[in-house]
Amino acid sequence: MQGKKAIQANAYYSKNFDEIEYLDEGLFCIDSEGFIEKVLTKDDENYEKVRRRYASEGQLKVLEADQILLPGFVDLHIHAPQWAQSGTALDRPLEIWLNEYTFPLEAKFEDQSFAANVYGEVVHTTLRNGTTSAVYFATVDRKSSLLLAEICGEQGQRGFVGKVAMDDASGCPEYYRDQDAQASIDETEAFIQSVLAIRNTYRQGVYPIITPRFIPTCTDESLKGLGALARKYDVHLQTHASESDWAHHYVKEKMGENDVKALNRFGLLGPRAIIAHAPFLETEDQEIMVETRTTIAHCPLSNAYFANSVLPVKDFMAKGITIGLATDISGGYTPSMYQAIRQAVISSKMLQDGVEPSRSKDLRGRAHAALTLNNALFMATVAGGQSLGLPLGKLEAGYIFDAQVVDTRENIPRFYEEKHVEDLLHKVLLLSQTVNIKEVWVQGEQVI
Ligand SMILES: [Zn+2]
Structure with missing residues (x-):
């Protein structure tokens, strides 16, 4: 039983894209490495025996009847430094x-103490909102980017951290860029090595991620x-592609081809690569994404x-x-993945129905988009x-135990027994704060 524990909880998680699994007082047994060893349902013949064994060792946690267990969130795209300006200037065009x-x-x-303040707060804030894994852009500055990786490690968040590479004088300001292409590459390599050196210092691990900002700011x-x-x-590896009319056409002009095609030519796509946004992918781009098994980080609010x-x-x-979800702070203003979930649904519904009332119903939207x-x-x-190649997101044996305990006694109306078992989950996804x-x-460790 060394280092093992069990949690008894009413729990929800995604069985697949469409379906939810619900466990009434499920027993989640966690091994000493933080993986789910087994999950017992109430009707399992060993349920009581196992439950009593953990309880007698003082290793059983029982959630209250009004609390539910959900998996932790994976925020696939977030700019940690931009937390400092979240909520600012969203009425301006992207390039401004x-x-x-x-x-x-x-x-x-570059100011390490400023960086420590902002990074300490963004990691705490996202964890506090249920984000157990986060894929971060840091900045061009290597030293403070490493600091972000250490802060993730210490606070217990599974951070994927990238020192931003941007060196093209025509696309970056003089005061904020790598000196030249070689500096971009050397600094990124030094960063990868220093994160790999501390990677196993932390139970949940921290990971380096190669981060060319986007094609407009990088030389060939x-x-x-x-x-x-x-x-x-x-x-x-992470970058942005085909995000807006401006970005998509700027790259077309600069490279004579679309982002995705150019990124592929440079060896920047693959099963470990995450491309943020990408609404303007054309047919050939989509095929390249499938062939290379590259993921999209969908950022609906941004x-x-x-x-x-x-x-x-x-x-x-x-x-x-494959498409995951992200906050994209501060293009998206909120650190909450609950808000990303809500906005993903809202935006998709508007895409399906269309938004211009003067157009006829048939011409207004895109079928089957919601x-x-x-x-x-x-x-x-x-x-x-x-997308990260890790067993995350399900509360099943073999998965890493990353989870959040949500109390339904505040903000969520509970006047009667819901009709369907998923009704309470939907209330939580839409109303919880x-x-x-x-x-x-x-x-497998409590961090908040
Ligand atoms: Zn971004």
Whole structure:
């Protein structure tokens, strides 16, 4: 029993894209490494025996009747430094938002104590909101980017952290970029090595992720070098692609081809690569995403401000592209993946119905585009884990125990027994707030 524990809880998780699994007083047995060893349902013949064994060792936790257990969230795309400006300037176009607000802010992260303050708060805040794994862009500054990885490690969040590579003088301000392509590559390599060196210091691990900001800010030489690093170290990789009309056409003009095609040519796509946004992927781009098994990080809230369109999630998934969910702070203003789930559903519904009332019903929208809450929960948990190559997002044997305990006694109306077992889950997904999240667990340990 050394290091083992069990949690008895009413629990929900995604069985697949459409369906939810519910366990009434399920018994979740967690091994000493933080993996779920087995899950017993109340009708299992060993349930009482196992339950009593954990209880007698003082290793049984029983959730209250009004609390439910949910998997932790995977935020597939979040800019940690931009937490400092969350809620600012979202009424400006993307290129203005970048040059007038975002680049000057990110340049401040050379100041290590400023960085420590912001990074400490963003990791705590996302954990507090149920995000147990987060895929972060840091900044160009290598030292403070490493600090972010250490802060994730210490606070118990599974962080994937990238030092941002951007070196193209025509796309970056003089005061905020890598000196040249070689510096971009060398600094990224040094960063990968220092994160790999501390990777196993933390129970849940921290991971380096190669991070060319996006094609408009990177030279061909640096993209080629970063592709070579991806092959050399076999680590994760992230960037942005085909986000808005401006970004999509800027790259077309700069490269003579679409983002995805160019990224593939530089060796920057693959099963460990995550592309943020991507609503404007054309047919050939979609095929490349499928062939290379590259994931999309869907950022519905940020897209509502900057993307000039809605990602057709269901069409892309039907083609075979894996799509997870993300907050995209601070293009999206909230650190809550609950809000990302809500917005994913809202945006998809508007894509399906269309938004211009003067157009006839048949011409207004895109058929079969609407996502359900079940779909969005799957994207925020299981699909996120799939994109990272980790067993995350289900409360089943063999999965890592990353979870959140949600108390339903505040903010969620409970006047009668719900008709369907999923009704309570849907209320929680739509109505719960940060205060409802009473505990957060990562790799079998309570961190909040
Ligand atoms: Zn982004």
